[in-house]
Structures are given as structure tokens and as C-alpha cells.
Amino acid sequence: MIFSKEFTQYTQQFPTQEPSCLQELRAIINKHAKHNISVSPPVGAFLSMLLKMTQKRSVFEMGTFYGYSSLWMALAHPNTHVVTCDIENGENINVARKAWQTAGVSDRIEFHASNGLELLTTYTQPTFDMAFIDANKKSSLPAVKTLVQTSLKPNGFIVVDNFFMRGRVLQKDSDLGNTVHFFNTWLTQQKHLHSSVIPIGDGLSLIMRSEAYCSKKQGSNPSKIKSEVARIWAAPFKTL
Numbered sequence: 378m379i380f381s382k383e384f385t386q387y388t389q390q391f392p393t394q395e396p397s398c399l400q401e402l403r404a405i406i407n408k409h410a411k412h413n414i415s416v417s418p419p420v421g422a423f424l425s426m427l428l429k430m431t432q433k434r435s436v437f438e439m440g441t442f443y444g445y446s447s448l449w450m451a452l453a454h455p456n457t458h459v460v461t462c463d464i465e466n467g468e469n470i471n472v473a474r475k476a477w478q479t480a481g482v483s484d485r486i487e488f489h490a491s492n493g494l495e496l497l498t499t500y501t502q503p504t505f506d507m508a509f510i511d512a513n514k515k516s517s518l519p520a521v522k523t524l525v526q527t528s529l530k531p532n533g534f535i536v537v538d539n540f541f542m543r544g545r546v547l548q549k550d551s552d553l554g555n556t557v558h559f560f561n562t563w564l565t566q567q568k569h570l571h572s573s574v575i576p577i578g579d580g581l582s583l584i585m586r587s588e589a590y591c592s593k594k595q596g597s598n599p600s601k602i603k604s605e606v607a608r609i610w611a612a613p614f615k616t617l
């Protein structure tokens with residue numbers, strides 16, 4: 378979508394080195410009708426690489442699906458711990474758990490059958506070094522807000538999937554495209570955040586707090602955050 382067909386074909390000559398446990402999981406996911414909502418191998422490898430490069434270990438993930446991205450991140454280091462959640466807790470999670478077990482990381486991936494926004498409000502102290510937000514697109518903005526205000530550690534960072542929303546950000550009549558476009562625009566207006574776009578897969582937003590924000594002493598007020606999240610969640614997007 379981002380590059381011409383020729384560049385895509387050229388890139389495909391150099392496939393990502395995907396561990397066999399991930400190849401096996403992807404083969405199962407590929408039988409699912411919505412298989413393309415899982416991150417691609419290059420994106421999984423990038424998430425894992427980010428954790429290796431920064432030597433960060435504690436991850437929050439919103440949107441488990443079949444556990445493919447969770448597995449990439451858990452494999453970054455033997456001490457990586459991933460908290461992941463999904464509102465769907467059916468066959469997808471059975472398959473995910475089996476794959477995590479086969480890969481020997483099941484004790485380091487903590488699954489919650491939960492709405493990620495609700496789960497985040499239970500972490501009232503800085504807990505996570507990295508967050509990967511890959512759920513319903515309306516949740517990306519409140520998730521980033523909650524993480525930045527409370528549960529992200531100093532020098533932590535956030536990765537949000539689907540910057541391009543499969544091209545829909547350019548279609549004015551697409552609700553999904555408008556939601557993601559609103560989020561992308563909102564992000565660039567936040568003076569206390571640094572963000573950058575990584576144009577791999579469907580595009581990733583990479584987010585960290587600015588130095589000015591970090592130097593302020595952060596207090597956490599769980600009830601204030603909870604009501605702020607509820608307000609954002611309830612408001613129609615155009616009025617935010």
C-alpha cells in the first residue's frame with residue numbers, strides 16, 4: 378500500500394527471519410477470515426527489536442487476537458513480561474495459549490479477558506516500559522492518555538498500530554478512517570508528547586513523553602483518570 382508493487386516485490390526477496398514457533402502460529406491464523414489484522418512478520422520483528430535495543434522488559438498490549446504480536450515481544454528477552462488483553466476470549470486465546478506454551482514463554486505472557494481501557498485503570502503506578510496499542514481504533518486515544526498520565530514508566534514509550542488504517546485515512550466517508558485521522562492529528566497537537574511515524578506494515582505511531590513532561594513530578598489520581606477515560610470514551614469523536 379505504501380510502496381509501489383515493484384518495491385514490495387523487491388522487499389519480499391528479503392523476508393524477516395521469523396522463528397518457527399511464530400511461523401506455525403501464523404499458519405493457523407492464516408486460516409482465519411480476518412487473519413490480516415495480525416501484525417505482519419516485519420512489524421513483529423520491529424516490536425521485538427525495539428525491546429531488545431532499549432533493554433525494556435515490561436510490556437502492556439491491548440488487542441491480543443491470536444497472540445502473534447505478544448509472542449514476538451515475549452521472545453525479545455528471557456525476562457520480558459507481557460500483559461495482554463482482549464475482549465474476545467474464545468478459540469483465539471486457546472490457540473494463543475498453546476503457541477505461547479510451545480514457545481516456552483507462557484509464564485511471561487499474562488492474558489486478561491478484558492477491555493484494555495478498563496484494565497489500564499487498575500494500574501495506578503508507573504508499571505510498563507512499552508505499550509503496544511492494537512485494538513478498536515476509538516480506544517487508541519484514551520489508552521495513550523491513560524498510559525502517559527499513569528501507568529507508563531519514565532522513559533517508557535508507546536507504539537500504536539494502523540497509522541494508515543489500510544488507506545482509509547484518505548477516505549473522507551470512512552468512519553474508521555476518520556477515527557484514525559482524528560487520533561493522528563490529535564497526537565501531533567500534544568505538546569507534552571514526541572511522536573514519529575514508522576511506515577512499515579500499516580504504519581506505526583511511536584510515542585514518548587517530552588523531557589518537559591518528564592521533569593514535572595507526576596502525581597497519580599486514579600479517580601480523576603477513571604472519570605477522564607469515561608468522558609473520552611462516551612464523547613462523540615468530533616466533540617473531543
Ligand SMILES: C[S@@+](CC[C@H](N)C(=O)[O-])C[C@H]1O[C@@H](n2cnc3c(N)ncnc32)[C@H](O)[C@@H]1O
Nearest residue numbers: 414415416440442445446463464492493512513
Ligand atoms: C488487530 S487485532 C490484534 C492483533 C494482535 N495485536 C496481533 O498483531 O497479533 C485487534 C484485537 O483487539 C481486540 N479488541 C478490540 N477492542 C478492544 C478493547 N477495547 N480492549 C481489548 N481488546 C480489544 C479485538 O477483539 C481483536 O482481537
